Amino acid sequence: ALTAAAGTAQPKPAGPLPLAGLAAEGARLSASVQTPQAVAGAGGSAGAAAQDLLQQAAQRARAAVGTGPAGLGTAAGGMATAEELAAPSPAVLAEVGSRPDLALAAALGQPGMLARLAAYLPRPDRLGGPALLLYLFGARNGGARAWLGDSALAHLTKADSGALATLEEAMVPTQRLAADGTAWTTLLLPYMDGEELSALLLAHRQLWLEPEAEDGEGGRGLLPGTAFVLGATLAELGSVQLKGLAAPHRLRLELTVSGEPDASSRDRFAAGLSKALDGVSLTIRWGTPPAWPELMPGA
Numbered sequence: 001a002l003t004a005a006a007g008t009a010q011p012k013p014a015g016p017l018p019l020a021g022l023a024a025e026g027a028r029l030s031a032s033v034q035t036p037q038a039v040a041g042a043g044g045s046a047g048a049a050a051q052d053l054l055q056q057a058a059q060r061a062r063a064a065v066g067t068g069p070a071g072l073g074t075a076a077g078g079m080a081t082a083e084e085l086a087a088p089s090p091a092v093l094a095e096v097g098s099r100p101d102l103a104l105a106a107a108l109g110q111p112g113m114l115a116r117l118a119a120y121l122p123r124p125d126r127l128g129g130p131a132l133l134l135y136l137f138g139a140r141n142g143g144a145r146a147w148l149g150d151s152a153l154a155h156l157t158k159a160d161s162g163a164l165a166t167l168e169e170a171m172v173p174t175q176r177l178a179a180d181g182t183a184w185t186t187l188l189l190p191y192m193d194g195e196e197l198s199a200l201l202l203a204h205r206q207l208w209l210e211p212e213a214e215d216g217e218g219g220r221g222l223l224p225g226t227a228f229v230l231g232a233t234l235a236e237l238g239s240v241q242l243k244g245l246a247a248p249h250r251l252r253l254e255l256t257v258s259g260e261p262d263a264s265s266r267d268r269f270a271a272g273l274s275k276a277l278d279g280v281s282l283t284i285r286w287g288t289p290p291a292w293p294e295l296m297p298g299a
Contacts, residue, residue, distance in 0.1 A: 101199035101297035107166035123192040139171040201297040204228040231296040241290035252281045256288040
């Protein structure tokens with residue numbers, strides 16, 4: 001729901017992105033795809049529901065060949081230029097080396113890898129949610145090959161193999177301590193923000209909660225629950241963090257957005273989330289920094 005609503009603040013994609021058939025066609029979308037031209041050529045063997053996905057993948061792959069890997073931040077906090085990516089400065093290399101989110105974006109921005117993966121990457125549109133779920137399925141069931149299938153990873157070049165190793169490392173959950181001392185299990189997820197590769201951070205931890213009247217669990221003691229956080233930095237909205245608390249008969253969400261778009265954009269964003277999350281307790285705070293800055297991708 002968040003990725004779909006975020007898309008209302010972004011330019012529209014080149015074509016429609018149909019949901020029907022995405023999972024069924026997933027294993028075949030990038031068979032033998034190693035170049036931008038091959039991405040387009042795969043369209044003839046893919047189902048009709050995948051045609052627009054492949055078209056968008058080819059466009060993004062061609063852009064990657066022309067500009068190099070996207071998503072790298074410079075020491076000054078902006079985006080790296082094409083010249084910096086062609087001959088990275090020590091400052092850029094140091095920042096990438098110290099930030100797993102930038103390392104992941106740089107690895108997936110390799111033209112060969114981007115051509116293979118572009119159709120599968122989560123993005124801010126109505127397919128963002130299913131794409132995230134497919135990635136999480138892969139992370140829980142064996143890594144990149146479970147996510148993409150063997151055919152998408154056939155005939156790897158040396159550069160592709162290095163990028164795949166970085167992706168596999170990112171798909172392994174890690175532990176991270178918050179400022180209050182609580183331990184969270186975290187996972188990085190690649191994300192296509194417009195034409196830039198970036199990353200999301202998903203964190204969760206188990207906890208016990210006091211029952212509430214609406215739970216219908218009075219007198220039964222503490223209830224098991226899950227706290228979760230999804231953090232991202234979006235081009236149009238700035239730092240975005242979704243905090244959630246899930247327990248039996250209870251789901252509460254709080255969304256903080258550092259940016260403050262115009263009133264009509266805020267209304268469209270809120271309406272999109274409200275429609276997708278009907279019946280869920282949701283609070284949106286605009287112009288507010290993340291409540292858990294240590295649970296953001298760049299932390």
